[in-house]
Amino acid sequence: MRQSNLSIDGTALWRDLMETAAFGGTARGGIRRLALSDEDLQVREWFTRTCTALGCTVGHDSMGNQFARREGSEGGLSPIMIGSHLDTQPTGGKFDGITGVLGGVALLRALHEADARTRHPIEVVNWTNEEGARFTPPMISSGVFAGVFTEEFALSRADRDGVSMKAALERGGYVGDERCGAHPAAAYFELHIEQGPVLEAEGCTIGVVRGVQGMRWYDVRVTGQDAHAGTTPMAMRADAMWAAARMIDAVHAVALDHGPDGLGTVGVVDCRPGSSNVIPGEVTFTVDLRNPSDHVLEAMEADFRTRITDIAAQCGVTAEIAPTWNSAAVHFDPACVDCVRESAQGLGYSMRDIVSGAGHDAAYVARILPTAMIFVPCLGGISHNEAESAEPDDITAGANVLLHAVLRADTRFDRA
Amino acid sequence: MRQSNLSIDGTALWRDLMETAAFGGTARGGIRRLALSDEDLQVREWFTRTCTALGCTVGHDSMGNQFARREGSEGGLSPIMIGSHLDTQPTGGKFDGITGVLGGVALLRALHEADARTRHPIEVVNWTNEEGARFTPPMISSGVFAGVFTEEFALSRADRDGVSMKAALERGGYVGDERCGAHPAAAYFELHIEQGPVLEAEGCTIGVVRGVQGMRWYDVRVTGQDAHAGTTPMAMRADAMWAAARMIDAVHAVALDHGPDGLGTVGVVDCRPGSSNVIPGEVTFTVDLRNPSDHVLEAMEADFRTRITDIAAQCGVTAEIAPTWNSAAVHFDPACVDCVRESAQGLGYSMRDIVSGAGHDAAYVARILPTAMIFVPCLGGISHNEAESAEPDDITAGANVLLHAVLRADTRFDRA
Numbered sequence: 001m002r003q004s005n006l007s008i009d010g011t012a013l014w015r016d017l018m019e020t021a022a023f024g025g026t027a028r029g030g031i032r033r034l035a036l037s038d039e040d041l042q043v044r045e046w047f048t049r050t051c052t053a054l055g056c057t058v059g060h061d062s063m064g065n066q067f068a069r070r071e072g073s074e075g076g077l078s079p080i081m082i083g084s085h086l087d088t089q090p091t092g093g094k095f096d097g098i099t100g101v102l103g104g105v106a107l108l109r110a111l112h113e114a115d116a117r118t119r120h121p122i123e124v125v126n127w128t129n130e131e132g133a134r135f136t137p138p139m140i141s142s143g144v145f146a147g148v149f150t151e152e153f154a155l156s157r158a159d160r161d162g163v164s165m166k167a168a169l170e171r172g173g174y175v176g177d178e179r180c181g182a183h184p185a186a187a188y189f190e191l192h193i194e195q196g197p198v199l200e201a202e203g204c205t206i207g208v209v210r211g212v213q214g215m216r217w218y219d220v221r222v223t224g225q226d227a228h229a230g231t232t233p234m235a236m237r238a239d240a241m242w243a244a245a246r247m248i249d250a251v252h253a254v255a256l257d258h259g260p261d262g263l264g265t266v267g268v269v270d271c272r273p274g275s276s277n278v279i280p281g282e283v284t285f286t287v288d289l290r291n292p293s294d295h296v297l298e299a300m301e302a303d304f305r306t307r308i309t310d311i312a313a314q315c316g317v318t319a320e321i322a323p324t325w326n327s328a329a330v331h332f333d334p335a336c337v338d339c340v341r342e343s344a345q346g347l348g349y350s351m352r353d354i355v356s357g358a359g360h361d362a363a364y365v366a367r368i369l370p371t372a373m374i375f376v377p378c379l380g381g382i383s384h385n386e387a388e389s390a391e392p393d394d395i396t397a398g399a400n401v402l403l404h405a406v407l408r409a410d411t412r413f414d415r416a
Numbered sequence: 417m418r419q420s421n422l423s424i425d426g427t428a429l430w431r432d433l434m435e436t437a438a439f440g441g442t443a444r445g446g447i448r449r450l451a452l453s454d455e456d457l458q459v460r461e462w463f464t465r466t467c468t469a470l471g472c473t474v475g476h477d478s479m480g481n482q483f484a485r486r487e488g489s490e491g492g493l494s495p496i497m498i499g500s501h502l503d504t505q506p507t508g509g510k511f512d513g514i515t516g517v518l519g520g521v522a523l524l525r526a527l528h529e530a531d532a533r534t535r536h537p538i539e540v541v542n543w544t545n546e547e548g549a550r551f552t553p554p555m556i557s558s559g560v561f562a563g564v565f566t567e568e569f570a571l572s573r574a575d576r577d578g579v580s581m582k583a584a585l586e587r588g589g590y591v592g593d594e595r596c597g598a599h600p601a602a603a604y605f606e607l608h609i610e611q612g613p614v615l616e617a618e619g620c621t622i623g624v625v626r627g628v629q630g631m632r633w634y635d636v637r638v639t640g641q642d643a644h645a646g647t648t649p650m651a652m653r654a655d656a657m658w659a660a661a662r663m664i665d666a667v668h669a670v671a672l673d674h675g676p677d678g679l680g681t682v683g684v685v686d687c688r689p690g691s692s693n694v695i696p697g698e699v700t701f702t703v704d705l706r707n708p709s710d711h712v713l714e715a716m717e718a719d720f721r722t723r724i725t726d727i728a729a730q731c732g733v734t735a736e737i738a739p740t741w742n743s744a745a746v747h748f749d750p751a752c753v754d755c756v757r758e759s760a761q762g763l764g765y766s767m768r769d770i771v772s773g774a775g776h777d778a779a780y781v782a783r784i785l786p787t788a789m790i791f792v793p794c795l796g797g798i799s800h801n802e803a804e805s806a807e808p809d810d811i812t813a814g815a816n817v818l819l820h821a822v823l824r825a826d827t828r829f830d831r832a
Contacts, residue, residue, distance in 0.1 A: 196647025229681035230773030231612025248661035265645035271685040276702040286692040357646030
């Protein structure tokens with residue numbers, strides 16, 4: 001069989017998704033599978049067993065990242081890696097992360113059943129503790145892999161019961177001899193549900209992910225003067241909530257003015273003293289600004305700061321802006337992105353370029369390897385929720401794009 | 417001495433204020449004197465003793481309202497009443513309410529020391545539980561007096577320890593034989609600190625209170641859709657907090673558009689789910705609209721409703737408006753108000769007409785008796801706070817206006 005005719009067994013992939021969903025399955029159809037919990041150990045065992053049956057050798061590194069390796073035909077080439085994560089949020093869904101790992105398994109199955117041989121070895125990786133739900137921060141093991149965090153830092157992170165990541169890895173037997181990050185690779189591909197509403201709304205099957213948007217977080221504190229709502233004329237007020245309301249509207253305006261990709265969200269508002277007939281004297285709120293371009297994000301921040309300052313002056317209050325987080329934009333490797341785009345085109349799927357709004361293992365891996373991602377639609381954009389849902393046909397399509405993107409990369413890359 | 421030459425002994429009035437402030441005095445210079453507490457019983461005893469020494473008879477009705485009566489020269493006339501309250505908030509100040517009662521005592525002293533005789537009897541009343549801090553609602557006993565509440569309802573109200581108002585009155589020996597409300601009177605005057613910043617800001621000594629503004633309260637619930645702040649484009653959001661922010665700004669605009677007396681306040685805001693990177697799906701907030709004219713307040717409500725509906729439609733959310741309180745405007749008796757205005761003019765004090773933003777016993781008494789109020793400035797408009805403060809000269813001026821307003825009413829009213 002010519003490699004260009006290879007395709008994913010969608011039925012088997014869906015069966016794998018539903019079968020593994022039993023490890024930590026919840027009554028509401030979701031999954032609770034915290035990293036290195038008993039349920040996670042069960043799915044890891046399933047991964048090892050299944051990939052071994054598909055002719056792979058399965059190992060893990062010092063952070064417990066699992067690698068299922070199918071050898072290639074040419075010696076001296078590093079593997080093309082495919083991956084995501086099998087851990088979930090405490091009330092997570094059946095598709096976030098899992099689609100990427102089992103999509104990789106489906107790819108291994110396609111190669112295995114056709115007895116096809118790639119030039120590069122192919123490896124499917126299951127990154128430990130991507131969600132950050134048990135050990136913070138999220139994406140901790142792909143972060144160590146990419147040199148973002150030290151292994152010492154990561155292993156010292158403790159869950160709410162005080163169990164360190166090191167202890168949890170030891171308990172599961174997942175402290176590998178290979179130092180995390182020492183694993184060579186030629187490129188990295190990750191299939192994931194969008195976790196947003198764009199593809200579904202536009203009727204697109206495939207999102208060609210160009211990168212991950214930059215993100216900046218701020219805490220804003222507005223200080224006015226609390227006073228009696230019945231005795232203080234409008235002109236004599238320093239109403240922190242009125243000022244904050246205009247600022248929240250301004251955050252929205254900043255996003256629209258840097259559209260269509262600018263995002264601005266105020267998710268937390270605290271209004272004090274919090275009494276119906278007292279003019280609020282202090283309001284704090286969070287601001288989340290995002291843009292695929294760090295340059296535009298910088299302009300958004302400047303715009304935001306100017307507007308806040310102006311509104312504070314107009315409303316007779318003071319405002320302090322404290323940056324709390326800053327994550328630079330990630331631009332995926334153009335050659336890898338081309339492999340994805342051409343594969344989707346070649347397979348005839350409806351598609352669009354997209355930028356990831358959420359963080360993924362690929363965002364860290366992209367720091368050290370040519371990387372790209374593939375998105376497929378999810379119902380209503382809902383994720384991190386037991387109601388998370390996706391269509392079998394879309395999952396299959398995504399895995400087919402993954403397969404052919406990897407095959408394209410296999411012919412184009414020659415990385416030792 | 418001609419009555420027009422009578423004046424208040426400001427030193428004695430200030431001494432009374434400072435002396436009684438010891439009953440429940442706090443370390444921070446405020447007073448904690450909840451209705452019918454030991455401290456309140458102490459100040460009530462002081463009131464009885466002091467007024468008796470000034471030639472009055474002191475009694476109380478079935479709600480424990482105390483009346484200190486100085487007889488008049490003409491038989492068959494009902495008393496002109498002066499009053500306010502001696503109870504305080506849990507961390508109250510030395511002037512709210514107390515100024516009105518002790519201002520009345522100072523008036524009794526002026527008459528007593530000059531051996532002046534009014535036509536009507538003069539009565540100074542101390543209304544029980546005005547603050548509502550121990551038994552809700554506030555102004556409960558003046559409310560019973562005016563027929564707003566039944567005595568049965570009022571007596572059944574319990575404090576946080578489950579002690580009923582009836583039990584508290586019995587404990588203090590304040591269940592009088594006279595049914596609350598059966599007490600005849602010709603007119604009512606109340607001296608009070610402004611509890612707002614207007615007089616101080618304008619350098620006015622006397623506020624001629626024309627009435628109490630109308631007030632309407634609402635709960636607004638905005639329902640959108642919570643979604644991921646990183647993956648949901650601006651155009652696909654139903655951001656309840658953005659919509660609420662524009663609505664809060666609109667509440668402010670409604671007040672300004674019905675100025676200078678319109679007031680609009682959002683004091684409580686609850687934003688859910690309340691996470692930095694989640695677009696809020698539900699926001700509730702309170703709205704407090706006030707105006708001295710019920711007609712204008714009606715127009716403000718209509719304007720408010722239209723704006724909320726429009727903003728909800730523009731932002732793709734739904735909004736429900738639930739009225740939670742409605743208090744009609746009170747217009748004081750023009751003849752009584754004239755007595756106050758002419759007295760302030762005659763005494764040469766700087767003055768302005770004003771409408772009360774807060775509730776007072778006078779607001780209820782005005783339902784059954786010709787009524788007016790006098791305001792004096794308080795520092796920064798601060799009240800219901802241990803930091804509440806007022807100048808001795810202003811207090812004296814207010815008591816002088818009270819004295820001469822009563823003397824004017826005494827010549828003009830002939831009410832049995």
